[in-house]
Amino acid sequence: MISNDTPRLYIQEVSARDGFQMEPQSIPTAQKIAYLDRLSLTGLAKIEVTSFSSPVAIPTLADAEAVVAGMKRAPGVVYTALVPNLRGCERALATAIDEINLVMSASQSHNLANLRMTCEQSLAQLAGIVQRASGSVAISASISTAFGCPFEGAIGAARVLDLVDRLVDMGIQQLSLCDTTGMANPAQAEELFAQARSRSPAVAFTAHFHNTRGMGLANALAAMRAGVTRFDASLGGLGGCPFAPGATGNVCTEDLVHMFQAMGCQTGVDLERLLLIAADLAGLVGHEVPGQVVKAGVATRRYPFPGAPERPHATPVVQHAADRQ
């Protein structure tokens, strides 16, 4: 029974990076900072605040330094930023960021499309970044397309586990297995995380799912079954998948926290406060976002008993005395 097993879970918010990078309109730096400052007070374990990418490639995150410099740091929160290359690493090290999050894809074609490098080139570059940054900041790494590649299809677990080994050999102890385009299913998620944890028990694995095909929360549940306690998620389900137009994006943070808390798991997150920020998100980005708990209210929400039956099926044929139970 899940209900007898209530591990402490750690929620890692990625909307300011994985979400904002997908937005067609740049969000003003001051609004990003105000948004991050609100998020910092909700009990999230980690917040990915930006990406030190080329401003030409991702202009909406060109203000990375200003965001890190401007945000108020809350105790207990790890602030991380994506670092795609050595140049980004240098930029990150010049800020007060706690952690850099390196990235490469499990599939050759996605790595080429996304990073303009082969996987081997990425591995070499990551080794260089680790050498440069070790001792200065914490280092994590994300393996994209770990559950499938939109160009190549299925990605074997052996390929992902081999990359895990190579990143661990570099000294990286925090690894995200990322379902970049929402291809994972719960059986696969449980299996891959179980194998990875069994093979590298010292590594802190993060489950990073997208809800592209509606399986985001089911996959998170399956990863939790495999012992994963760290989950990336994006407020409002912000983010997306450029290869699946019209589909929803990352797993929605507040929906994920709501599910885990309803199950009796400790997340450390103040859901009510998180929902207030989520309710303002559509205004911030200028369009509706997919999160559902904001729309429906939490499961414990109570409604007034209707004055009249709201959808009566019929009047009773058999009439009894008042029910006494």
Add this chain to the structure above:
Amino acid sequence: MISNDTPRLYIQEVSARDGFQMEPQSIPTAQKIAYLDRLSLTGLAKIEVTSFSSPVAIPTLADAEAVVAGMKRAPGVVYTALVPNLRGCERALATAIDEINLVMSASQSHNLANLRMTCEQSLAQLAGIVQRASGSVAISASISTAFGCPFEGAIGAARVLDLVDRLVDMGIQQLSLCDTTGMANPAQAEELFAQARSRSPAVAFTAHFHNTRGMGLANALAAMRAGVTRFDASLGGLGGCPFAPGATGNVCTEDLVHMFQAMGCQTGVDLERLLLIAADLAGLVGHEVPGQVVKAGVATRRYPFPGAPERPHATPVVQHAADRQ
């Protein structure tokens, strides 16, 4: 591991009842019949085709007899219809329907709001219906608000299990536990179904979830973990929850089938054919529906490699010889 456990699952389609009854505009009878005839050829185990409710209460389903008379029956499909009272039972028995699906709520207030009866009155009426219909048609029953009531809040498992006992005592061997307003969480779903199955091993239990708070597929996964093999779902996620305006409705059939099949479970459903019908659903009901696989494509969908990097992070700093792996 889920992946080592691939039970045969049975998908029961409820959109023509649970979905259409929520639609503000009536769908013409001929279009309902054409829709059901397409569904009949997809391998669904059961189709709930209508409700024999008062035409005053649910005018959009007033054509129940005409629908049952007009649809083409496919071999292997069980055709069922909701029967809220004795009058509805008489109407159903005058048709060629295979099964009647009785209904009552676990909570007093929801039963009063929905059926204008106390739970005890409902139980007495259900006993009368069973007596009348036994031997003529198969009988199933649905327990609404089994995972929570929008008026009363939490519903104890003991209350639901007591109702299960009482319905089984009447001779009913097919029972749906229904999360009418999307309040269930996976821990609760697994626990309640495990208890119910353990207590009444001869009963065929159906899991009926709504996706109101995004947990529909996760709850289905949890119910499957508890040994449930029958799942109600609604094409496109049609349906809804009158007490949670703006929220999505039933678990989406094609998204559920897609998840189960991706996990290696046998559903008997031709997903490709189902998706073609789902793609036409918005046209039939006149508005967008929440299903996600129709929008994103199946997880095995492949995309052409982009001519140029679609979202490059940066140009590589370290250049290596061509990757050989």
